[in-house]
Amino acid sequence: MEKLEKYYHQIKNSPVFYGMKDDELQGLLDCFNARIRNFEEGEMIIRQGDRITNIYLILEGAVNIEKDSYWGRRIIITQLSVNDNIALAFVASKNIESNIDAVAAQNTRVLVLSYEKCTSMCQNACTRHKVLINNLFDILSKENIELIQKIENVSQKTIRDKLLTYLSNEARKRKSNSFEIPFNRQDLADYLNIDRSAMSFELSKLQKEGLIKYNKNKFVLSARV
Amino acid sequence: MEKLEKYYHQIKNSPVFYGMKDDELQGLLDCFNARIRNFEEGEMIIRQGDRITNIYLILEGAVNIEKDSYWGRRIIITQLSVNDNIALAFVASKNIESNIDAVAAQNTRVLVLSYEKCTSMCQNACTRHKVLINNLFDILSKENIELIQKIENVSQKTIRDKLLTYLSNEARKRKSNSFEIPFNRQDLADYLNIDRSAMSFELSKLQKEGLIKYNKNKFVLSARV
């Protein structure tokens, strides 16, 4: 449990516990039976079919939310990183099985909280729970908006439009025309649901036309995009 | 305001107000400055760029959540119907502009609640607000899961796979192999991001092969799907 101390500051400032007083947070972490778990790159944190009763807060690393299509193709729904929650939506809907996998995209450290245990104990009555549920509501809202964004990205007709939409949305999010993306080429292709090689080809074309520049995961959008 | 009475029972049993006592609900409706608005088919309820401060609960009709792509194509994110909330995610994230349009898909009656007004008055202190935020959390969770479902639908590679994934997901949701879909052909195409005529062609093919049967919006899936 000593490890928890090391991350206390980060936890306190995470969106989940934002605005909570020290004593409230401390009590909540106890109530939640808070513990830290580590996952190696490629390890499954959540599997399709699981019933999720824990809140997972990413302390270090990154996690891909994926789905294997019926025909074996991999779909990347989104990539989560530090301070994000994994599969929060399934915590609220207790009786719904997860329809996604969560896979560590790097070595990843996660704070695990027994949501069920806490809510059954305090029966939503304590003030700290009120702050918490407000925060969770905010987080889910943002996730919701992100998912809509993703739908926009993958709903473009051509590979070119998918790339341009994705890249300009990223640029807007980071408020800069120069940014790194969290995906390698294959992952980006799985995120945009397109063929990797065809995507590579289109990327070079965009670069030749001067619309974008890139080197590995670092992209720069020209003003014209 | 007399109209409100007519829908009182429905409102009381909607997911937003689920579990609320009569006096709590009555107080909340006052506090919320609840009112009813009607929209004709095709009318815009919410536009991209709007800042949403109201909760919208659909009492009658249906609403398409849409997005016009940069290049003018229409994307249908989802269709909402009775008891659903419109753009709830944007209510929580006050400072984020809506990036979607909400368009009445039929003549539609909506209960409008000034979320902002209510929260500023009771400052989250009243018990009824606690029930409410819990309900909203549940609703957003389900919406979230729905969006992931939609991403799965549109992430299939071929028109055939998109159709089969969509249809079998619908069948699972309704717990029946026989069901009606809320879309006409053009809307379904805009939902799955495919060409209408190509989709029509694939639908007939699926029917010829005996995988599905359909008549207008009524679909029956064969056991093999």
Add this chain to the structure above:
DNA sequence: ACATTTCCGTTGTTTTTACAACATTATTAA
């Protein structure tokens, strides 16, 4: 009932994509 409009299915053509196979460049391990 008739005209008008909207919706749906069909077909042929052009464009785009997936896929496979391979070249080149990074990265890792020995």
Add this chain to the structure above:
DNA sequence: TTAATAATGTTGTAAAAACAACGGAAATGT
């Protein structure tokens, strides 16, 4: 450093989709 492995880029070909154009059915309005 070199060999081995992984990641990315390139090209040609087959498959799939978009698009346009049109015919017929269904719905709507008068």
